[in-house]
Amino acid sequence: MKIQPPRWADRFLEWYCNPQLLEEIQGDAYELYYRTVKESKTKADLLFTWNVIRFFRWKNIKKTNKKITQSQASFAMIKNILVVTLRNFMRQPGHSLLNIGGLSVSFACAFLILLWVTFEYSFDQFHTDTNQIYSVVTHVKSDGAVQTYNAASAVLDVSLVPEVEKLVSVSTGDRWPHTLCFKPEAGAKECVYLNGVYSNENLFSVFNFSIIKGDPNPLTQPNTIAISEKMAYLLFNTDNPIGKTVKLDGLEAVVASVFKNIPTNSTLQFDFALTFDILKKKWGASEEVFAQNFFDTYLKTNKETGPARLTEKLNDVRVVTEAYKVQNISYQAVPLSDWRLKNKFENGKQAGGRIDYVMLFIIIGSLVVIMAVINFINMTTARATTRAKEIGIRKVTGAYRSSIVLQFVSESFLIVLIAFLIGALLTQLALPFFNSLLGEHVSIGILDGWVPFYLLALLIIISSLAGFYPAFVLSSFQPVKVLKNQFSTPFTGSQRLRKILLVIQLSVSAGIVIFSGVLYQQLNYITKKNLGFDRSNMIRIEPTGALLRNFEAFKNELRKNSSILSVGSANSNPLTTEGGNPGVTWPGKPKDQRTTFKTIGCSFEFPETFGLKIIEGRDFTSQPQDSLHTEVLVSAEAVKVMGLKNPLGEIIQIGAAQCVIIGVVNDFHTESLRASRLPAILYRVDYMHTAGIYIKYQPGTTQQSMAALNRVYSQFESNFTMKYWFQDDTFNEIYKTEITSSRLVVLFTIVALLIACVGIIGLATYNVHRKTKEIGIRRVFGASITQVMTVLTNEFLWVIIVAILIASPLAWMAANRWLASFAYRIEMPWWIYVATFAIISMITVAIICLQSLKTVLTNPTKTLRSE
Amino acid sequence: MKGVYLGELEELVLLTVGILYPEAYGVAVMDEIEKQAGRSLNISAVHSVLTRLEEKGLLTSKMNDPTEERGGRRKRIFHLTAAGKRSLEEAHQMRTQLFNQIPKVALQFQWV
Numbered sequence: 001m002k003i004q005p006p007r008w009a010d011r012f013l014e015w016y017c018n019p020q021l022l023e024e025i026q027g028d029a030y031e032l033y034y035r036t037v038k039e040s041k042t043k044a045d046l047l048f049t050w051n052v053i054r055f056f057r058w059k060n061i062k063k064t065n066k067k068i069t070q071s072q073a074s075f076a077m078i079k080n081i082l083v084v085t086l087r088n089f090m091r092q093p094g095h096s097l098l099n100i101g102g103l104s105v106s107f108a109c110a111f112l113i114l115l116w117v118t119f120e121y122s123f124d125q126f127h128t129d130t131n132q133i134y135s136v137v138t139h140v141k142s143d144g145a146v147q148t149y150n151a152a153s154a155v156l157d158v159s160l161v162p163e164v165e166k167l168v169s170v171s172t173g174d175r176w177p178h179t180l181c182f183k184p185e186a187g188a189k190e191c192v193y194l195n196g197v198y199s200n201e202n203l204f205s206v207f208n209f210s211i212i213k214g215d216p217n218p219l220t221q222p223n224t225i226a227i228s229e230k231m232a233y234l235l236f237n238t239d240n241p242i243g244k245t246v247k248l249d250g251l252e253a254v255v256a257s258v259f260k261n262i263p264t265n266s267t268l269q270f271d272f273a274l275t276f277d278i279l280k281k282k283w284g285a286s287e288e289v290f291a292q293n294f295f296d297t298y299l300k301t302n303k304e305t306g307p308a309r310l311t312e313k314l315n316d317v318r319v320v321t322e323a324y325k326v327q328n329i330s331y332q333a334v335p336l337s338d339w340r341l342k343n344k345f346e347n348g349k350q351a352g353g354r355i356d357y358v359m360l361f362i363i364i365g366s367l368v369v370i371m372a373v374i375n376f377i378n379m380t381t382a383r384a385t386t387r388a389k390e391i392g393i394r395k396v397t398g399a400y401r402s403s404i405v406l407q408f409v410s411e412s413f414l415i416v417l418i419a420f421l422i423g424a425l426l427t428q429l430a431l432p433f434f435n436s437l438l439g440e441h442v443s444i445g446i447l448d449g450w451v452p453f454y455l456l457a458l459l460i461i462i463s464s465l466a467g468f469y470p471a472f473v474l475s476s477f478q479p480v481k482v483l484k485n486q487f488s489t490p491f492t493g494s495q496r497l498r499k500i501l502l503v504i505q506l507s508v509s510a511g512i513v514i515f516s517g518v519l520y521q522q523l524n525y526i527t528k529k530n531l532g533f534d535r536s537n538m539i540r541i542e543p544t545g546a547l548l549r550n551f552e553a554f555k556n557e558l559r560k561n562s563s564i565l566s567v568g569s570a571n572s573n574p575l576t577t578e579g580g581n582p583g584v585t586w587p588g589k590p591k592d593q594r595t596t597f598k599t600i601g602c603s604f605e606f607p608e609t610f611g612l613k614i615i616e617g618r619d620f621t622s623q624p625q626d627s628l629h630t631e632v633l634v635s636a637e638a639v640k641v642m643g644l645k646n647p648l649g650e651i652i653q654i655g656a657a658q659c660v661i662i663g664v665v666n667d668f669h670t671e672s673l674r675a676s677r678l679p680a681i682l683y684r685v686d687y688m689h690t691a692g693i694y695i696k697y698q699p700g701t702t703q704q705s706m707a708a709l710n711r712v713y714s715q716f717e718s719n720f721t722m723k724y725w726f727q728d729d730t731f732n733e734i735y736k737t738e739i740t741s742s743r744l745v746v747l748f749t750i751v752a753l754l755i756a757c758v759g760i761i762g763l764a765t766y767n768v769h770r771k772t773k774e775i776g777i778r779r780v781f782g783a784s785i786t787q788v789m790t791v792l793t794n795e796f797l798w799v800i801i802v803a804i805l806i807a808s809p810l811a812w813m814a815a816n817r818w819l820a821s822f823a824y825r826i827e828m829p830w831w832i833y834v835a836t837f838a839i840i841s842m843i844t845v846a847i848i849c850l851q852s853l854k855t856v857l858t859n860p861t862k863t864l865r866s867e
Numbered sequence: 868m869k870g871v872y873l874g875e876l877e878e879l880v881l882l883t884v885g886i887l888y889p890e891a892y893g894v895a896v897m898d899e900i901e902k903q904a905g906r907s908l909n910i911s912a913v914h915s916v917l918t919r920l921e922e923k924g925l926l927t928s929k930m931n932d933p934t935e936e937r938g939g940r941r942k943r944i945f946h947l948t949a950a951g952k953r954s955l956e957e958a959h960q961m962r963t964q965l966f967n968q969i970p971k972v973a974l975q976f977q978w979v
Contacts, residue, residue: 023930027940028893028910034936054911059918 003041005033005048013052016061025055077403078410085411088387095765099379100419102758106372107423109751111446111455112434113365115427118451119442120358122265123340127208129300134310134333136297139348141328146348152297152331153324154276154290161313165302168202169276169295170268175542175691177282180248181720185236191721192234196272198279204259206300207268214242214257222277224256231271232258249719251278264443267340268296299333307333357741364748367508369458371752373466374501375759380412380470381498382766391474392482404475405468412467420459437743439736499799502759506803507810509756510836514811515818516745517832522819523742525826526735532668533574534611535727537702539695539709540573542723547716551603551687554716561708563701568605569690575730577670580678586642586652595641598670598678599654601685607633607665609696617648617663620684629660631684637667638679652681659683672734676823694727753843760796760844764851767792775852776860788856793848800844804837873958879904880916881925881955884945892931892942893917917945925951 004010010026017025029051036044089096124130136152158164172178174195181191197203201219204211204226211218211226218226225246232241232255241255253274262269280290301310310333317325334342334350344353394404424446435442444451547554548569555567580596600606604620615636625631629651639647650661659681669677697705713722732739768775771792778788812828819825855863873881883899884891897913900906920926927948930941947955 023940024893024943025914027937027942028914030940031894031937032910051910054909055914057911057915059915 003034003037005030006045009049009052013055016056018060021060025060029055077406081407081410082414084390084407085414088383088411091386092383095379095383095762096415098758098761099376100415100422102375102755103372103416103419104422104426105751106368106755107420108426108430109748110365110369110458111423111427112430113361114454114458115431115444115446115451116434116438116440116442117358117362117365118449118454119265119440119444120341120354122444122449124265124267124336126263126265127206127336130337131335132301132303132305133206133336134299134301134307135336135339136299136314137332137334137345138294139330139332139345141330141348146345148345148348149294150296150343151294153321154293154295156297156319156331158299158314158319160316160318161310163301163303163305163310163313164299166202166206166300167200168206168298168300169200170203170298171198171276171279171293171295172268172270177279179723182231182235183247184234185244191719193721193723194231194234194271195269196274197268197270198274198276200276202300203273204257206298207266209262209266210260211257212260213240214255216257218256219273219275221254221256222275223253224275225253226257226259226273227255228259228261228271230261246272248274248278248282251281253278264441298336307335357737360741361744364512367512368748368751368755369462371505371508371755371759373462374505375755375762376412376416376466377469378498378501378759379762379766380408380466381473382762386769387474388477388482391477392479395477395479396483401475405471408471408474409464409467412470413463416459416463416466420455420462424455437747438740498763502763502799503803503806505756505759506800506840507807509752510804510807510840511811511814512745512749512752513836513839514807514832515815516742516749517836518811518815518826518829519738519742519745519818521826521829521832522822523735523738526673526738526822526824527731529669529673529824531575532612532666534696535575535731537697537699538609538727539697539705540692540725540727540730541695541709541713543569543690543693544717544720546719547693547713548687548690550716551693554712555605557712557715558695558708561705563698563704564695564708565698566605566609566696567693568603568609569687569693570600570602570606571685571689571691572600573692573727573730574600574610574668574670575727576734581654583655584652584681586644587650588643596678597638598680600670600680600682601689602682603687603690604684606682606694609694610668611696612665612668615664615666617661619663625684629658630654631662632659633663633665633682634661635665635667635680637677638681639664641679654681654683657683673824674822756840757843757847760847761851764792764796764848767795767848768852768855772855772863775855776858776863779856779860780864785856789849789852792852793845796844796848797841800837800841804833804840808833873954876912876916877920878955878958879906880913881920881947881951884917884920884926885947885952885955888946889944891945896945917943920951921945924948925954 013026013029014022029048032051033044033048036047124133127133135150136156138149138152140147140149152169154169156167156169158167178197179193179195181193183191199219201217203209203219204217212229214226215224218224225248227235227241227246229239232239235241235246236244239258241258244255246253246255259273276290280287283290285293299310311331313319314331314333320329320331341355341358342350342353344351391404395401428446431442431445446452446455551569558564558567577598577600581599582594582596584595584597584599604622606612607614607619612633614633617633620631620633632652632654634642634647642652644650644661647661647664652659652661665680665682667677668680670680695705695709709724710722775788775792778791783791811833816828819828879900880896883896883903886903887895887899893910893913896917897908897910900908900913917926917928921928925948926945928943928945931944933939933941
């Protein structure tokens with residue numbers, strides 16, 4: 001077609017016109033155009049343009065209108081929103097900073113928890129096909145109870161289970177021969193202690209511990225060692241020590257490979273890997289003896305077999321072997337990915353584990369965020385009073401509700417975003433502190449892996465939660481009422497809501513405060529509780545063969561120092577002796593009675609060193625033992641359990657050994673106070689059979705004693721560097737989880753209180769603002785300042801009472817459940833409930849008074865005059 | 868009768884749609900009104916009246932097949948609905964009835 005109506009007019013029509021109407025409108029316009037163009041083109045063009053302009057009507061453009069105005073106005077709109085947000089921020093800087101501060105702190109808390117949780121969930125996930133790797137646990141059923149061990153037979157044969165592709169046994173441990181003393185090549189005298197594993201050739205093919213240098217499949221040759229990068233640098237100061245020899249006190253191994261340092265989120269941690277051949281030589285164990293051992297065992301299956309099916313196949317009699325079947329031993333395959341978080345077994349059943357803590361902190365983190373969001377909603381809606389007129393004017397001048405919603409949502413979004421960024425910054429800064437608090441190394445940063453996506457999702461959820469409600473409340477005001485100053489009526493609804501939200505918030509805070517109070521009391525109780533023996537001012541050192549052979553001389557040399565009080569040795573640390581010995585028999589023991597004893601083998605100095613009191617009979621003496629009977633000391637409780645009238649001289653049996661009771665000592669605890677105390681038996685053993693040397697020194701002479709100890713140690717043992725622990729540290733280690741969580745709980749208590757304070761401040765400010773006139777009138781009629789304050793606080797008092805009523809039973813339940821996990825625990829401290837109530841009330845009253853004082857003190861004529 | 872009040876222009880357009888059956892669309896209606904009543908309307912005005920009438924349920928419409936004269940665009944063809952027909956009848960009846968009630972003398976009255 002040659003003749004065309006003016007392009008721009010046509011385009012304009014196409015642009016504004018509702019697409020549903022475009023065809024007929026354009027059709028008509030064109031028809032008229034073609035009709036007129038026969039007379040004159042100019043006239044036709046003019047007519048067409050005129051028609052297009054006339055068609056530019058509300059009805060024709062209405063549908064597309066929204067899109068148009070928004071895209072057209074978006075820049076101006078955004079600018080306006082920004083400006084208004086900024087102005088509002090500046091108008092009440094204190095209020096705004098409070099708002100952002102509260103949000104940021106809670107975000108930081110939530111992020112830290114998120115990082116930690118992500119880190120916990122990332123454990124053992126870096127292996128290829130990690131869901132095809134299973135860990136084997138062993139259930140041993142005896143006397144109706146099932147004990148579970150994280151190990152399987154050293155000679156477990158899975159050739160009958162076709163699904164299993166590879167099996168890897170790993171022998172792990174904390175002490176010799178897993179922790180060995182290595183001398184750096186450079187000739188330093190001090191040796192470095194490093195921890196490693198003994199395993200078979202599948203270790204590096206089942207797990208993704210990447211090998212940087214050397215044989216990609218080490219441990220195939222018996223005398224080879226694979227070492228970590230860190231160890232390579234420590235020993236050889238090079239990244240390529242392949243072919244060098246490593247001395248393993250007595251034995252030697254050739255470095256075959258260097259592997260990358262094991263990531264912190266691996267359950268298996270080691271700096272070197274050796275073959276089982278070396279372990280056999282170290283232990284001096286024959287094949288038969290070795291075969292009786294149980295090691296950590298992992299299976300790699302060729303396809304995804306369910307753990308249930310794998311377990312079933314492992315328990316086939318040909319796999320478990322007849323001998324173990326008779327001993328009621330059964331295996332269970334546990335997915336490796338569950339290993340970190342669900343590693344607790346009770347009576348053969350999976351019973352949580354770390355996952356409990358992970359869940360607890362997920363709940364706490366969510367509560368903190370919810371509280372912060374509630375605050376934000378409260379403060380934003382409360383501030384609506386000051387903004388009602390703005391909204392009214394906007395509406396009067398023709399704003400849609402949707403654009404007002406958009407404005408408030410964007411404002412909330414902006415504030416949430418700022419708080420979010422500050423929170424992220426705080427998280428990054430607080431991470432090292434958080435790590436040291438937890439005693440862990442959370443190696444995930446805020447920008448790693450999926451974390452940014454989680455954060456983004458969180459940001460969207462939070463900003464919409466925090467933004468939409470206030471936006472809809474604020475945009476619902478009727479301009480007529482608002483501009484006539486009648487906004488008390490439409491507010492009552494949201495005011496009730498605000499109070500409900502404050503109740504929730506205060507309940508959470510009060511709950512956390514109460515719970516942490518109970519937790520603190522209990523931890524205080526266990527750390528102060530008399531265990532029955534001394535643990536302070538005592539050092540435990542790792543014995544070596546040379547030390548134990550020359551124990552007497554070593555002891556005498558040490559005793560020459562006045563600061564060293566006593567030296568003894570034992571085969572287990574009374575602080576951490578777990579489990580019990582059921583194999584004790586005594587005269588008149590009923591056949592079916594099953595009693596577990598703590599049995600500790602020790603040198604004759606032990607009772608003295610640990611400050612045990614002899615109640616009856618005598619202590620061990622330095623005299624050589626009777627060859628017939630081992631001398632034993634029993635605790636008072638043991639005497640009671642055995643029912644012996646006259647315990648001295650009685651002959652009892654521990655396993656097959658004949659023992660004679662020579663004395664009775666006071667009761668003492670031998671493990672975490674979570675477990676109840678067991679009757680104890682101390683039997684004398686030769687120094688060579690002990691596993692720890694305990695040195696008691698005078699209080700306040702730690703440095704002196706350590707110096708003496710170091711000197712004497714190097715005198716007797718030149719090949720090793722002394723490994724030592726303070727008993728107090730070991731004690732704290734037992735309650736590590738409790739202490740860590742108590743620290744975290746304290747942290748969250750502070751945060752919870754802080755956020756609650758922010759909430760109260762926000763609401764109090766609003767309340768005072770709303771009641772300015774009421775206060776003025778009351779003052780005019782002669783109310784005293786105290787009376788006015790009482791009126792203002794009364795409203796909040798009810799909120800606090802309701803919050804306490806909700807929080808107390810919940811906190812009581814939680815605290816009670818936690819306390820029940822301790823065999824020795826405090827009575828529920830009721831005063832904590834009262835104290836929490838008092839503290840929260842006091843804080844609230846103080847905040848309200850501070851906030852309202854200014855208004856109350858203002859001359860009422862001023863507040864009443866302005867209208 | 869409540870709700871459906873016909874304006875003067877609306878009545879005119881409605882009648883024209885009836886006249887033009889079955890070929891009543893925007894331009895045709897505009898032309899017919901000009902021819903019959905001598906009133907020159909803008910096409911957009913006709914459109915808005917047609918849409919309004921359709922919204923009132925007095926007209927119904929559908930798109931016809933494309934024709935060459937409009938650059939291949941389709942027309943929206945309007946039809947009277949039953950309600951439309953009834954309201955025309957009622958309007959007509961009302962006028963006749965009212966007209967017949969005018970006293971003869973009033974019509975013969977001469978203005979000075």
